[in-house]
Amino acid sequence: MIPTPHIESKNKDEIAKTVIMPGDPLRAKFIVDTFLADVKQFNKVRNVFGYTGTYRGRRISVMASGMGMPSIGIYSYELYKFYDVENIVRIGSCGGYTPEVKLYDVILAKDAWSESSYAKVQSGYEGDIIEGTPELNRSLINYANELGIPIHIERIHTSDVFYRENFDEYKEIYEKYGCVAVEMEAFALFHNAKVLGRNASCLLTVSDNLATKEITTSEERQNAFTNMMKIALEMAE
Numbered sequence: 001m002i003p004t005p006h007i008e009s010k011n012k013d014e015i016a017k018t019v020i021m022p023g024d025p026l027r028a029k030f031i032v033d034t035f036l037a038d039v040k041q042f043n044k045v046r047n048v049f050g051y052t053g054t055y056r057g058r059r060i061s062v063m064a065s066g067m068g069m070p071s072i073g074i075y076s077y078e079l080y081k082f083y084d085v086e087n088i089v090r091i092g093s094c095g096g097y098t099p100e101v102k103l104y105d106v107i108l109a110k111d112a113w114s115e116s117s118y119a120k121v122q123s124g125y126e127g128d129i130i131e132g133t134p135e136l137n138r139s140l141i142n143y144a145n146e147l148g149i150p151i152h153i154e155r156i157h158t159s160d161v162f163y164r165e166n167f168d169e170y171k172e173i174y175e176k177y178g179c180v181a182v183e184m185e186a187f188a189l190f191h192n193a194k195v196l197g198r199n200a201s202c203l204l205t206v207s208d209n210l211a212t213k214e215i216t217t218s219e220e221r222q223n224a225f226t227n228m229m230k231i232a233l234e235m236a237e
């Protein structure tokens, strides 16, 4: 069933087997402009940009997910199910829940805890923790080591809510579930990968820290998180 309601490409071959997926369409464009050659754009529906190009001669795609689980739920499902994509590596920004994760640190999500109903509604899955694909995580850990980029390998929180009335709730989530940082997509991405028999990982860069109150600017969130990009780009084939 291609094209889909949200991806206009009429040819599966226009999309590589591995897709790097930032939330922000302009971060997708930044990755392409900074790192890729031989670029062809395969999607601009709703300004959710998707591109395929080569990184050091090897093929890879980059496509934005938009913000939140409903949005990444749609794009990752369509890529896995209708475009035969095998691997999606989300690269996102996150808010640290503990001073141990500092601004610009990179986190690989071992798994994601969420209070969301996404997985239950999507397939009846009742659990509240879903892991990333261990083999894909191992590859990313190896690439990070080869590049000399330190990473934290930890549980994260995937939240449906960016602005909570009770700001301090993060403390309980950190203590009770061991989540070191919060973002808004990984739980749904990991779930779709499991349901469809595909692979998913999530690399995050700490853009702000709820405990220390440090923050980066929106421009830095768009452009400056290059370490996680370099790790993910090593997945190019």
Ligand SMILES: O=P(O)(O)O[C@H]1O[C@H](CO)[C@@H](O)[C@H]1O
Residues within 6 Å of the ligand: 022, 023, 024, 066, 067, 068, 091, 092, 093, 094, 162, 182, 183, 184, 185, 221
């Ligand atoms: O930087 P991205 O990938 O968009 O990720 C994080 O930033 C957005 C919130 O500002 C949410 O999408 C959250 O998951």
Ligand SMILES: O=c1cc[nH]c(=O)[nH]1
Residues within 6 Å of the ligand: 093, 094, 095, 096, 162, 182, 183, 184, 207, 208
């Ligand atoms: O979802 C997010 C992303 C970055 N920072 C946050 O506090 N939350």
